[in-house]
Amino acid sequence: MNRAKINRLKDKAFKYFGIFASVIGIVILAIFIGFVIYMGIQRLSWDFMVELPSRFAENSGIYTAWMGTVWIMVFTTLISFPLGVGAGIYLEEYGKKNRWSSFLEINISNLASVPSIIYGLLGLGVFVRMMQMGNSILAGALTLSLLILPIIIVSTREAIKAVPSSIRDASNALGASKWQTIWHQVLPASFGGILTGVILALSRAIGETAPLIVVGALVYVPFAPQSPLDEFTVLPVQIYNWVSRPQEEFVINAAAAIIVLLGITFIMNGIAVYFRNKWQNKMQW
Amino acid sequence: MDSQTKSNQPKTSQVKTKPKLNSKNQSFKLQANNVDVFYDDFQAIENISLDIVEQSITAFIGPSGCGKSTFLRLFNRMNDYIDGFLMNGSILLDGNDIYDSSINVEELRKTVGMVFQKPNPFPKSVYENVAYGLRIQGIKDEEYIENRVVESLKQATLYNEIEGNLEKQALALSGGQQQRLCIARALAVKPSILLMDEPTSALDPISSGKIEDLIHELKKEFTIVIVTHNMQQAARVSDNTAFLYMGKLIEYGDTQKIFTNPEKDRTQNYITGRFG
Ligand SMILES: Nc1ncnc2c1ncn2[C@@H]1O[C@H](COP(=O)(O)OP(=O)(O)OP(=O)(O)O)[C@@H](O)[C@H]1O
Ligand SMILES: [Mg+2]
Secondary structure (H helix, E strand, O other): OOHHHHHHHHHHHHHHHHHHHHHHHHHHHHHHHHHHHHHHHHHOOHHHHHOOOOOOHHHOOOHHHHHHHHHHHHHHHHHHHHHHHHHHHHHHHHOOOOHHHHHHHHHHHHHOOOOHHHHHHHHHHHHHHHOOOOOEHHHHHHHHHHHHHHHHHHHHHHHHHOOOHHHHHHHHHOOOOHHHHHHHHHHHHHHHHHHHHHHHHHHHHHHOOHHHHHHOOOOOOOOOOOOOOOEOOOHHHHHHHHHOOOOHHHHHHHHHHHHHHHHHHHHHHHHHHHHHHHHHHHOOO | OHHHOOOOOOOOOOOOOOOOOOOOOOOEEEEEEEEEEEEOOEEEEEEEEEEEEOOOEEEEEOOOOOOHHHHHOOOOOHHHHOOOEEEEEEEEEOOEEOOOOOOOHHHHHHHEEEEOOOOOOOOOEHHHHHHHHHHOOOOOOHHHHHHHHHHHHHHOOOOOOOOOOOOOEHHHOOHHHHHHHHHHHHHHOOOOEEEEEOOOOOOOHHHHHHHHHHHHHHOOOOEEEEEOOOHHHHHHHOOEEEEEEOOEEEEEEEHHHHHHOOOOHHHHHHHOOOOO
């Protein structure tokens, strides 16, 4: 066999391996989603969305859980978006390139891979106990914000880095100050990327269970939260609670709640894709 | 590092004194005095002194990597952003040192405009591109802005070509039109000097020709410094030509003379295409 033939064979082999790997991933996901939908769809109803949790599976709803999830996500967004994007801009645009900054950089990347339960413990120690927020929405949102900050910072920096330097040069050469260049050119050009990073980070936060259990998300909350200092539960915690019950009915409830959670996540990802495309169409060079 | 300490002593260099331009009643807009430039340990410019005549076109020529862009970018301090950049000597604009700590760099760049090698319009409308330099100065008077936009586009000979359609997306223009838009954008803030770094090297011959004509026209109002790899272009458009080689100024003087009867063999070899 000559070299060209061997290369073509390698090419083929790799192609089939690639197809095989993709199919496995997709099939497993499809089976999982199909199974959940099959189990849970019968339970999905308006009542299920607006009922409070109950001892009886058939009367139980996820009202407090999804309300808690919405509250938590709103506050997590309010906290993590300005902090993460601000830190990303600082590190990329203002931070001096020295040993300290590369140390910081490595550590931020490392933080992105710390297990979420560790953040839960940190939140429990700092927000719940030291700052005496108790097991409140605020404590939960702050904990989740810490968890996703590294992701937002890293993706903000990547988005900013992708802005062509020719645009910066053009702005600077016209007498723009550093902040004017960032505000009028760099941020608009990178906003699609920043937004995508933020929303992907938030979709991670929405599914987190462990850190919220550690900071004290409750299993049974009879009221929807009224303020950020109220106690709360969230969908993943509710799901976790239901699947660990022996009765079949509760497991069906869990499946239905998973469908709702998946729905919210898909919608968020959809928004991310929409914004990214919208911005990329506007920004073509 | 010894070589990086500030010294005004000319080092071993071809140019000990300033090359005299045989131009009696012309005033100098820009003056470089004993300029060294370092990128970390690498010396990109070695002891260059040269004066640029007001309302004339000065061309920098030389082989790739000889320091033309580096030298050009000294005049609007665009090298300041580069890590490890260090300069000795002085650059005077109308007699004032632009590297003095009292100089406001943003103000300087309103006086010294720049056009880059690759057309780099903002991803906005034609109007907003040209208005940008005025808007960032805090100018709110929309009537004034519109006048400046139209005037600058006419000056850059683009207005008729886009048929006054100012809302057109800049990125939808052709390369040559984009480059003239960038020139209009630079003109809008009323600079007195225009720096151009190979402004036609990314363009087809017809677009290049249009820009050359434009440069000729602009000379009446502006002091223009242009970097080019195109010998014919330098010969056609410029009044004075500086030949740089490996960070040194080899020869500087009247374009006619440089291209017909250069003093140095190296210049001769370069312009006849024997090296570089
Ligand atoms: N940012 C930088 N950091 C380090 N060295 C640089 C930097 N920019 C340029 N140099 C070096 O300085 C020297 C001069 O570069 P410069 O870009 O001024 O050359 P040039 O004459 O404009 O070349 P060309 O005709 O290819 O544009 C080159 O050797 C280059 O490698
Ligand atoms: Mg260059």
